[in-house]
Amino acid sequence: MKSIIAGRIEAAADGTQRTSSVRWALAGLSLSMLLASLGTSIANVGLPTLAQAFGVSFQAVQWIVLAYLLAITTLIVSVGRLGDIAGRRRLLLAGIALYTAASALCGVAPALWLLIGARAAQGLGAAIMMALTIAFVGETVPKARTGSAMGLLGTMSAVGTALGPSLGGVLIAGFGWRAIFFVSVPLGLLTLLLAYRHLPLDRHDPKTDRPGFDSLGTLLLALALAAYGLAMTLGRGHFGPLNIALLLAALLGAAFFLLVEARVPSPLIRLAAFRDALLSGSLAMNLLVSAVMMATLVVGPFYLSRSLGLEAAIVGIVMSIGPAISTVSGIPAGRLVDRLGAPVMVMVGLVAMAAGSLALSLLPALFGVAGYVAAIAVLTPGYQLFQAANNTAVMADVHADQRGVISGLLSLSRNLGLITGASAMGALFAIASAATDIATAAPEAVATGMRITFAVAAALIVGAIAIAGASRRIAGRPSRSAKAS
Template identity: 50%
Template sequence: MMRSSSKQEARSLASLSLAMLLPSLGISVANIALPSLQVAFNATNQQAQWVVIAYLVVVTSTLVTAGRLGDLLGRKPLLLAGIGIFSVASMAAMVAPTIWVVVLARAVQGAGAAMMMSLTVAAVGDAIPAERSGTAMGLLGTVSAIGTAAGPSLGGLLINAFGWPSIFVLMAGAGLVAALFVSTQLPAAPSGNRRPTFDLPGAFTLMLTVAAFALATTLSPFTFVNAILAGVALLGAGAFVSIERRASAPLVQLDVLKRPVIAAGLLSIGLVSAIVMTTLVVGPFYLTGVLGLDTVTTGLVMTVGPTVSAIVGLPAGRMVDRNGSTVASHVGLFALLAGTVAMMILPGQVGLAGYVLSLILITSGYALFQTANNTALMAGAEKDQRGVTSALLALGRNSGLITGASAMGALFALGSGTTDHGGGFGLQLVFAAATAFVALALGLSTWATGKSASR
């Protein structure tokens, strides 16, 4: 019986891992195709960028809605629907006649990716015992990091051999394999007392709010349009809170967000995600402009972060299972803090070796914290709230990634353009801000732990 149960858990984890791989692959493998798409459709650079922006905005804005629908209608059926949408959209992009059809297909693909991102983590609680949930979360983090790391190189090989449509063939084929595994290997969650009412006004308002925020922070250069979008996001946030307080079956239980562990966890994952995105946005400019590396070497250095995350993910999960999420979370944050402080000092003192060492500390700390944080928040979620809790985690992470890409990139440019030290001072400036982010996350985590212990 024990062996049979272990085999079922392994099959469930394999199916969830495939579902987790697709969204990260959808981001990283498409980026490498932008120059080819620009040439194929005679598009401008700004038009080609919408292939990435459309996916990112739709994913971020539909996460919570997808998670809540999974809670109401069943996580396995909605997960399969998300894989199906992702795969069909990939096939549509493969035969697109114009760049804007590719953009539309990517937007639809983003809706499917949102279902997978929100429901894969939520489904861990349905398929894996609580005492091994940390290991499962670590494995999913590893798979996501592998998708991010492998996407550019795999996409580059495919495009070079078969042209840009081949990356969408890859995603469609991977989607079909994932659907087969999920449908046959993932057990359905036991049916509970699900409320059939869906908070449509709340869902629409939240999607509009998050979409406006995402567009305000991703559209470049900054113009009056960005300011209007930021205003819409602020007004939408206020309207969403008002709607949720009056709703009989709210999309998000606002009282849950008052719990210290959840509030601190969501804010902290946003803060540390912004730091990781900083390494991806600022890194290439510093490596080429200050350290003088060529493009190939820069690309190799940039793969260090995702590779370290992939290696650390599974051991991080086992550490969470053995020592608890609180200990693992603090260890991860202290590693992150050491990495951001090192990034301010070591690259300027010892060059590339200092940069790589700092990057290893940052990404390993992030992988450990993310695993611990996800495990803690999902362990405390009610069964009928796992989908929306998982979605809120993904929303916090994506919001941090977006903020890191925009705000930290602008801060680096400001620091690089105002001194004779160029990118060296810019790197110090952004990682001084990153150090403040980690310190704030540590403070939030300590506060939440103290509040929980006093109850």
Template identity: 50%
Template sequence: MTQSRTTSPLRSGTAGLALSVLVASLGTSAANVALPTIARELGGTFAQTQWVALAYLLTMTATSLTVGHLGDLIGRRRVLWMGIAVFTGAAALSALAPTLWMLIGARALQGVGAAVMMALPLARARDMVPPEHLGRVMGLLGTTAAVGTASGPALGGLLITVAGWPAIFAAMVPLGALAAIMTGTADGDAPTARADRRGFDLGGVLLLTAAVGLYTLGVTMPSADESWPTPALLGGAVAAAALFILREARASHALLPPALLRNRDVSIGAILNLIVGTVMMSTLVVGPFFLAGALHLPPAAIGATMAAGPLASICTGVIAGRTVDRFGPRLMTTSGLSAMVIGALALALLPAWWGLPGYIAGTVLLAPGYQLFLAANNTGVLSATPAERRGVTSGLLGLSRNLGLITGASVLAALFSAASGATEIAAASPGALTDALRVTFLVTAALLVAAVVLSLATRRHGSKARGPKPRGETAPTTAR
């Protein structure tokens, strides 16, 4: 009975997980297009208005591991439903916010809900879906994330034109309510999620939140405020991270148990996630400067070109998941990373030879490898995780991905700027920008080669991994 109820990834519960990921992705991408309008209507400066986006990113990153930990303690379905409720309520508050700072506060609260909606669907999918179908569900979740990222700016621009910037947040309310209804009707939490009532590691939560928050502020704010104390913030992040590691090694109820990190599938999977997040962010932060400065494209053409990668991801996500189910996550993780190496090399070389068609070809080549990696890595990591730790493992995947995105936005953007040789990137010549693009994506290709080596190391030690293989493991219990 359980098998027949969970074999289709489009059943109500699984569709609710996909909708949760979609809405959280829209919360990230749709709001950014409204920042100029918000600054004008609420009377904020550029640096102040940027906090509308930063507050969301900051809280979503800082709380990813904590919400996964809570899911393991009190039930993943319950925490997911609560997270959707927080997100939806905060969206309503954002739409009604009369001042900029109230909007920023509502967005910070919305980011906490988004952390739940991005992390726990992975764990819930592992709870609900038989192993032989897990890859395709992970592919579905990756596809919906890509849909949210690709459609957010266009949807946001349309809503602003028709009804003003509050409509962006108001539109998330019915979507969130629908996601809450659909996830609430799914099967209950796995018994192991409730059986082990471990203590809540408040000290670990505070230290990790401080480390992630300081790091995020340190690497994201310099672009908006040159007086921002970046060295002090990064130093504080390192100190808080060191204290967190020391505490977790001694804590009886650790937020991130050392035994979990000793699982090679989990630890290397998180590292790979961070590397790939860094690489994928480079296309978003570097691409517009190259397209505008080197190819002289107008804004509309830049937007259409930037949509090519997400559209390719949408078309290949579910196919990638089915491939993982057929051939296994370890082999497909390495295959996806290898395909991404080819895409990064294409982005480094083809634009100099073919111009715009070369750039589009590179982004389209990169996307299928990314979707294959994402489905395979998430499947492999969660298949190797004990049932009672699936929530915190999903949070770890979300944390590593977000840290990668933040790092890519800062470090690779700085690399691109330095490689152009120009004091101000807007003044760089087309040839300098083409050279900078080549350097940036050769570096990302090198990062991906290192990721391939790590993935191969995991495969060689696969026989020692404690996690069961996707085709051979017993289907998980879905409800009590």
């Protein structure tokens, strides 16, 4: 009897210890996501100060932001795959260490070229952190709580993005521009400590069983994505010969990449994975949804200032409402996914986003700022619900040796959506406004552009709903081989 009681006490203690370790591991993963998102937004507010500090043009100083974004976009799939092969824990630790060291280097950089190089290195660290943080959820969190974990990571991503501009402004005003990079150093060290102590150890498989790393495929994909990213960001949405040349280079690079992947023994991305309707559909939906969310960041400030006549400070407050709603809705969204299931919540999230996009097209013209805020209050929780459900659905049944690359593909589709949304939705807004310069356009023209842009956004979300339904039908259809048997 005593032995049974002692065994139960020991099991209970072991369970409590394991739960505590999971919580600390999730805290480390959350900080990792926070840091990567913070690095995306905190530098933007400092660009005017940096241009003055280095005595360079705004076009030159833009590369401080572009270097970070391009490094993430071009390398996020590759580092995910490298984590699958070499070990996710050791690579994540290396990524956090690189991000932290690069942040310190950004803070002491004496010249612009060195700052841009350090930002690229910081972007590589962020790519590792973004790709492997989602991949680690399957190894650290019980399956029944996956949705909650995804919701928490979505919340931390929103917090980092929302915190960046305000924190950056305070730090620059109080301590100078170098502080916006130094602030990530102690946070990075804390993240590194938590990850080192609480993340599960990598499994040591025999070296003969390990697949090789697809170096050529990695290079081709990086070049194609870099060309696409530059095509979509240079010229601020105005396409010229250089943008067209870069798009053609991206298409050519993608074609060569597909040829290589079909022939190498250990491809970076198994092309057969895209025959999975659920994966392909999820990536396509992620891209469309991210493009729509970027439209709120690109179009919103112009509409609030030019059409509604709000002062800059009030515009900032109104624009912060969306990220604030994201922050408080992420964890509840994840819990709903755990309770009601990912497929259902994907649909619910998309329907809410369609309603929110349509509301952004109609309500601000009728009710002004109140209409804008009401529409955002519908759109943003829908986005958080979709993200938590979509990530959970994709990662639920992924084989352990593919978690890194699939997680990287999810992050890549989101980044491509953000880049495409900034360019394409911004260009649509300008065309719909019928103005050569949005900054000086008439209030009525800007209102027209807002209405048309978000009507198109609603149509894109309806397209995502159609993709969700079609992918579920195809995935549920028995294969020919199954029928034959």
